[in-house]
Amino acid sequence: MAQAALSGTFLGAAASLQGRTSRQSASRRLAVSVRADKALIVNTKGGGHAFLGLHLAKKLLSAGHSVTILNDGDKEKLSGKAPFSQYASLAGAEVVWGSPTDPATYPAGAFDVVYDNNGKNLESCQPLIDHFKGKVKHYVFVSSAGAYAANSVEPMHVEGDKRKASAGHVAVEGYLEEQQLPYTVFQPLYIYGPHTAKDCEQWFMERILRCGHFNLCSDRCITFDGIVKAIAAAASKEAKIVHYNPAEMGLGKGEGFPFRAVHFFASSDKAKRVLGWQPQHNFLKDVDQLVKDFQASGRLDKQPDFSVDDKILAAVGYKAEALV
Template identity: 40%
Template sequence: MASLASSSSALFSSPSANFHQPSLSPPSPRLSLSSFSHFSALSSSVSIAPSFVTYPFSPRRFNPCSLSVKAIAAGKKNVLIVNTNSGGHAVIGFYFAKELLGSGHEVTVLTVGDESSDKMKKPPFSRFSELVSAGGRTVWGDPADVGKAVGGSAFDVVLDNNGKDLDTVKPVADWAKSSGIKQFLYISSAGIYKPTDEPPHVEGDVVKADASHVGAEKYIAEIFSSWAVFRPQYMIGSGNNKDCEEWFFDRIVRDRPVPIPGSGMQLTNIAHVRDLSSALTLAVENPDAASANIFNIVSDRAVTLDGMAKLCAQAAGRPTNIVHYDPKAIGVDAKKAFPFRNMHFYAEPRAAKDILGWQGTTNLPEDLKERFEEYVKIGRDKKPIKFDLDDKILEFLKVPVAA
């Protein structure tokens, strides 16, 4: 099977990858791989995979003429999840563990740090008892010394959902290699793609050579014969402790204007974390199909920045007042004033749909309703919040704010 690899300066492959020479024929029209979704019903017993994919050389072309069907004997796996203790990715390990346990696999979650730390009092860590009740094991420790943290236990699969650079990932990968781990999975980021004039980002598009995840991806591909890399984007879901939709709710429930940089028509992806966990589980249960591939795990529908504000308002049952501004004219850093990139930033989950038979379940209007219920339940709608950057923007725009 061909490997999905980053092109140009960051091209890499596993030693066993079988790359085909690029076709010299004129580029074919861009196709949506979802047209092959009728094969996905077979995914529980077989793997449907393209026998010729030109991603390494021409990432936006796909040859549907030849599909290979391989029987898969999934079996029960013993999976180690090395989970970060902060940021938006922490919830991935929680959902992945729940999905694996529900499918009959054995799971150990190694979380960075100390179980008694204040971080563990927040979701998703405060819900780890759900994993234990389902038969999972939770431990804490230093990923640089994985063997000590897991007490010498043996595993079939390791997911690194912690390392953002090679220095952090390498000790885990080296331990996994020396321990005879059969499959290594890695959570990277769709943020490593270079901006493009032809969105959306697809697997094989050029990545930033200096992005920290790139070195980790390359190293994993070099030392493992069975590996897969997953590139998520913005996530939504119960237990996520990184502000995204909450940023909008904070303003909407307080009848404040919602300041959005630029035109508000910029496109982005927001996917429910259960979609990431389902794709990861498919990779565990179909290792031959997943091997040596990169997967964008994002929603297959984009949303505009203005649209996100409107959907949050609908979920809250409140009106919204959107105002637009130019960050440079006002002298504010859009990265600090707004939770999303101030540009088109969205990808497409082509490889996951075609190779793994994955189908997304994200329904943003409904998922936001769930998040707003949790937002109110924890009392954040009553919490005092400072809006210093908002006030600077609104003062410049001469937009009044209700007292």
């Protein structure tokens, strides 16, 4: 089982949210509002979280807030790619390219809230936290529900469940608590939506829209099989599902199915209860537009490498038709 998180906007996502506010009572937490006149969004240069900063900026700007983005990485290399190519659409936002680990590159001025959507470990986050400690009203850290320890007995994750000590995000969360900043931690799961920098639903589309055969493991509160069937229906195609055991394939790093082969879904009840948040997106409702966006992207004009798919299918004894 798995859970798709985030379609369209960061503040309106089917995500698992872990909200913490240090040294405050329960009644005080109910009154916390992470809104500000001046917001600094520190955005990552890649990975699944890259487009969170884009959609968050749109949301804050539409609500009348001032937005500055500090983007990690090289502007010349990234500005032509999604989601960074969409920064021009953020009317009124200031975009600064620099390094979150180098305070000399931070944008000038005061900010009310910092949204750290870049860091995965303490080394990449501590300079930012130290710099803004005592200078902002609230510090928001985008962690990951992937930091939860897998639990095959009770797979639905809730806030307070056991975390992986090896996860870099956990060290950052601990440091925030030690520094006694007013902070909140958001923990998205799998992320999908427009201008993403990471293949999620597109992995399935690459195969279904070419009438190919592909393999899957288990799935979500929409199953992985369910994602296949939903995309196939939206594309008016028929998809053949082949299941396999990744541990028996001898695959290299990055080969094969791009999702966790374990239960991966979570409850968002705390976000609903404490923050008054409600999900605004549903994969089954979004899938028609996602397929149209993929078809319009030009990717169908390019020939992908399906050699790993062929190797897996051969290993499980399935004779696949040629992928075209």
